[in-house]
Amino acid sequence: MKRILVTGATGQIGTALIPALKQKYGSSNVVAAGHKKKPESGLQDKGYYETLDVRNRNAVKRIIKEYEIGTIYHLASLLSAKAEADPQLAWDVNVNGLHNVLEVARNRECKVFHPSSIGAFGPTSPRDNTPQTTIQRPTTMYGVAKVTGELLCDYYFQHYGVDTRGVRFPGIISHESVPVGGTTDYAVEIFYAALQEKKYTCFLNQETRLDMMYIPDAIRAAIELMEVEEEKLVDRNAFNVTSMSFSPTELANEIKKQIPEFSITYEVDPVRQAIADSWPNRMDDSAARQQWGWQPRYDMDSMVQDMLEKLSVKLQEV
Numbered sequence: 001m002k003r004i005l006v007t008g009a010t011g012q013i014g015t016a017l018i019p020a021l022k023q024k025y026g027s028s029n030v031v032a033a034g035h036k037k038k039p040e041s042g043l044q045d046k047g048y049y050e051t052l053d054v055r056n057r058n059a060v061k062r063i064i065k066e067y068e069i070g071t072i073y074h075l076a077s078l079l080s081a082k083a084e085a086d087p088q089l090a091w092d093v094n095v096n097g098l099h100n101v102l103e104v105a106r107n108r109e110c111k112v113f114h115p116s117s118i119g120a121f122g123p124t125s126p127r128d129n130t131p132q133t134t135i136q137r138p139t140t141m142y143g144v145a146k147v148t149g150e151l152l153c154d155y156y157f158q159h160y161g162v163d164t165r166g167v168r169f170p171g172i173i174s175h176e177s178v179p180v181g182g183t184t185d186y187a188v189e190i191f192y193a194a195l196q197e198k199k200y201t202c203f204l205n206q207e208t209r210l211d212m213m214y215i216p217d218a219i220r221a222a223i224e225l226m227e228v229e230e231e232k233l234v235d236r237n238a239f240n241v242t243s244m245s246f247s248p249t250e251l252a253n254e255i256k257k258q259i260p261e262f263s264i265t266y267e268v269d270p271v272r273q274a275i276a277d278s279w280p281n282r283m284d285d286s287a288a289r290q291q292w293g294w295q296p297r298y299d300m301d302s303m304v305q306d307m308l309e310k311l312s313v314k315l316q317e318v
Helices: 014-025 057-066 080-085 087-108 141-160 186-196 215-227 248-258 270-277 286-292 300-317
Strands: 003-007 030-034 048-051 069-074 111-113 128-130 167-169 171-173 199-202 210-214 244-246 263-266
Touching: 003 014, 014 030, 014 069, 014 215, 057 069, 057 087, 069 087, 069 215, 080 087, 080 141, 080 270, 087 111, 087 141, 111 215, 167 215, 171 186, 171 215, 186 199, 186 248, 186 300, 199 248, 210 215, 210 300, 215 286, 244 248, 244 300, 248 263, 248 300
Parallel strands: 003 030, 003 069, 030 048, 069 111, 171 210, 199 263
Antiparallel strands: 210 244
16 A cells, blocks of 8 residues: 655644554554654654655655655644734645645645644634534634635645545544644643642633544544545535534533542633634534544543543653
8 A cells, every 4th residue: 555644743633643543554654744853752663754844845745755655644734822823834834834735645646634623614603503514704814724725625626636535623632642722722731730730720711612522533533534435525625523512611520520629710811712712612513424424432421531541641651
């Protein structure tokens, strides 16, 4: 088989996706690429790692050609809060980087997975059961870049026949890595704080409800979409996917069931709160369920239990 390239390999999704791909397809068939020169332990084990700036098309081309890449999981991007702090860099990485990948994929006949986000919606999108196809007028650079990415992927499929596929991820909860620069980061930070300090100060309002997904479901969604028969896909890019929706208060109460002494307070960050307020409460992912059989395995209860167990072990090893 041709090899698989994962850009953004050192990010929250990449660090979990790469081991899953290695287990499924073999370590010699997966190439990890990230902006860090020295990746965390594990990314180089039994496999390949390349330092890559996706804004450099020649560098992208060299890796794809050298390793005979057939499928690209293009994850490299700036997250929502970081993107808002430096919108010019966000456009350069998130849009120009994707364009470079698509151009090389067009010439090398590669399949491309590119994740969009709940951030692709805006304050005028329906807040509840947000449809697969609806108005998208995001008010953040992150969201603007994500909508642009969705359209670019559609364009490269329609005009050049590039097999592009993608999902709109909600907030991702993971014990694999600590997220940096995301609006939903509280849903990971809260677990570290609960185990280490038994208290947490949340940067979002206590009743802010957002879509979330546990990392094993997110990884499975990406792989399953890339494996499904092409003729089954109608929407192809930017499938809504989700598994749970909750507020900081609801998540804190679920954690308290396992750690009764845990407490939460709130100091709202106006920048991230404004971003969260522009996003849906819950997406309608019926198109993904119907077209390629998407089905989440974790709800809030099972996610909280597994996060606390896995993170407890991780923190003891540090």
